[in-house]
Amino acid sequence: MVMERNRFGKLARMGVAVTVISSVLLTACSSKNESPSAEGGNAASKPSTLKVELFDRGNTPAGYTITNSYLTNLVKERFSVPNNIDVQFVPVPRSEEIQKLNVLMASGTEVPDIVFTYDSGTFNRYAEQGGLTELTDLINEYGPNLKKFLGEDTLAYGQYNGEQFAVPGRRLVLGKYASYVRQDWLDKLGLPAPQNSDQLYDTLKAFKEKDPGNTGGKVIPLGMTIASAQYEPLLWSFIEPLTEEQKYTLTQQLGSNDFPTLLPGFKNALQYMNKLYNEGLISKDFGLDKDKKQLWEDVQSGRVGFYSEDAGELYFTQNNTYKNLQTNVPGAVMTPLDAFANSEGKFAKPTYAPNGMYVMIPKSSTHAVEAIKYLDWMASGTNLFDIQFGIEGENFTLVDGVPIVKPDAAQEAIDKIYNFGDFAVIVNGKFAGDDKKNTDAYIAQTPTEYQAAMRKSVEISNTDPIAPVRFDHPIAAESKYGNGLADKFQEFIVKATMVKTDQFEATYTAMMKDYMASGGQAILDERIEAYKKMSSK
Incomplete structure (x- = not known):
């Protein structure tokens, strides 16, 4: 679980121009109904591109940009290179994420291949209007780790009229x-x-x-x-x-x-x-x-x-x-x-429903296979753990297998995993490994005496x-x-x-x-x- 320190260089900060429209027409989303492809015609030499939405909360630490940080480069190093899939993060202002997402979905061409929202009404509207890719076969073929991690109860919350139109994030803490x-x-x-x-x-x-x-x-x-x-x-x-x-x-x-x-x-x-x-x-x-x-x-x-x-x-x-x-x-x-x-x-x-965020693939995307592969990668190995907890010895220590956040962690270490939840879209809460470890890690956020x-x-x-x-x-x-x-x-x-x-x-x-x-x-x-x-x- 020990991860190399970040050695990646700095890129210029990206700006995002946001246009707010008064209504959303999802017909553009369904106008491109090409069959999803994993590789493309020249995949052996040229990587396919996967565009992924990323919340911009306006709190990026000095030395990073929203699209060039420790976590974006972790994704590229562990997923992009081995799979020949170029992951490009598309910033969306958190404060106006639904408005911006509506604009992107209406365009049909500018919308990322992976988008998400916490708002069930937004998900239902996109599904009802035919703006989303049906995911059942894709998950069965390309998402075995994802399917196992989420479970049927959670996946059911991404269904509309019996069809799977979203990958719901798994909520870890259900008790209220x-x-x-x-x-x-x-x-x-x-x-x-x-x-x-x-x-x-x-x-x-x-x-x-x-x-x-x-x-x-x-x-x-x-x-x-x-x-x-x-x-x-x-x-x-x-x-x-x-x-x-x-x-x-x-x-x-x-x-x-x-x-x-x-x-x-x-x-x-x-x-x-x-x-x-x-x-x-x-x-x-x-x-x-x-x-x-x-x-x-x-x-x-x-x-x-x-x-x-x-x-x-x-x-x-x-x-x-x-x-x-x-x-x-x-x-x-x-x-x-x-x-x-x-x-x-x-x-x-x-109690809470077992789902968190709705992760969706627009109908216009031609990279649905790559999208499911990416989400499946996140659910495999230590990838999710490392995104959420960072580096052992820097961000946390392990006590009986449970990650305990270091109260004296250096700011540099903290900055590396800032806004980690916006990357870890398949889960709501910190996943420490199993239900017991999740609970122990949650409890460890409070002072020892309590x-x-x-x-x-x-x-x-x-x-x-x-x-x-x-x-x-x-x-x-x-x-x-x-x-x-x-x-x-x-x-x-x-x-x-x-x-x-x-x-x-x-x-x-x-x-x-x-x-x-x-x-x-x-x-x-x-x-x-x-x-x-x-x-x-």
């Missing part, structure tokens, strides 16, 4: 959420860790009434915001067992998340939140805290007794939430736990996972109404939670009526029809 409780408060009051909503209510009441943190009446038993990490574990714990048909027809996907608005138990969840709020057990102005800054301040100041969050966020140095809490409140201990058992005794909570708790929070996030529901094609109504309904959903939660208890029923009814009239009914109708067609195949 864990909950945390002030263990020192529980110990002071002689209380056990809560395991379900009833026990949590009793715990929160005790925190409110007895103020074990001596906050002078400023205690916030349950820290809450309008960000999904705070309310989703609670909401989904109230959802009743579902049939397959209910999962597909009643769930609504708005953006990248599945929403439980129509699922049995949703109303009970809101009633529970309403009860907590009216008894002063929830952050008072949670509906205004969209960026979670107030919540983090409340946790760090020692006012919060319990809250749910993205797994591990408490321990990362980015916000130093736990470190600041322990500095501000000596003796404070936050313990990760599962506190939301559902009616089946499961700690069910949503790693045991960090590991526990990751385990919690993966307990009783609720995977997203996926049809074999996008639901058009979700794309049309998704953004507006996501806002309606948050408004639904805030209003139903904050109204007086005797106004809950009327508020819930009015909000549901508004939600359904704003697109919820259209999504429901379309999903019912989609399920009928899918189940009849």
Whole structure:
């Protein structure tokens, strides 16, 4: 895994002129429908060319250009030379990547052979309009390592109407959420860790009434915001067992998340939140805290007794939430736990879909074979590892086979693998070798003293996972109404939670009526029809 130091020279920095157009016509993409070729007529002496999109984030270190860096030259040395394929990177500004990609796709001639996006809507639109190469046979013939690395579950997310139009990046971290409780408060009051909503209510009441943190009446038993990490574990714990048909027809996907608005138990969840709020057990102005800054301040100041969050966020140095809490409140201990058992005794909570970026080959490309060979190369040997982690001894050390990033790595070493994720497009997260090593490497990103708790929070996030529901094609109504309904959903939660208890029923009814009239009914109708067609195949 030890790699030679970079000895490549410097090239002049490339500039990128970007033209933004108001609409995209993908007919140009499908006008060139030549059969993909690997070599061309004179491949023995002249290399074929493979153009690959590369995000330009405007942060290229001194001494490099976006197209001439340690990693671009690693690709050329390890892939281009042995395969007689000249890889040329095409910079696309990250801040306007979809607009630029639309321009390139519309041109049909200037578009790279490999393009990508995180946006599922963009992928679906290109596939629907015939702008992408179908990849099934190509992957089977030229991508054995790629296919094995991704697996069928991940590959399925690159399908449109049963055809493989994208290579989805494999997401390594699927767990989303864990909950945390002030263990020192529980110990002071002689209380056990809560395991379900009833026990949590009793715990929160005790925190409110007895103020074990001596906050002078400023205690916030349950820290809450309008960000999904705070309310989703609670909401989904109230959802009743579902049939397959209910999962597909009643769930609504708005953006990248599945929403439980129509699922049995949703109303009970809101009633529970309403009860907590009216008894002063929830952050008072949670509906205004969209960026979670107030919540983090409340946790760090020692006012919060319990809250749910993205797994591990408490321990990362980015916000130093736990470190600041322990500095501000000596003796404070936050313990990760599962506190939301559902009616089946499961700690069910949503997880991420197993895909990351959508890697695509435009229909106009005549180098689809080379493109799959390149992605397959990335999935073979130590290539992906070396792109992501760099050079042993310079960027990382190996501890029991797990790469540990060197905290004292020289800037020169850090610069070599800057923006490594933009090269490693077949994966989301750092791939250390297998699931255990991936988890260990992820945990190792936190300070040593927090790693045991960090590991526990990751385990919690993966307990009783609720995977997203996926049809074999996008639901058009979700794309049309998704953004507006996501806002309606948050408004639904805030209003139903904050109204007086005797106004809950009327508020819930009015909000549901508004939600359904704003697109919820259209999504429901379309999903019912989609399920009928899918189940009849």
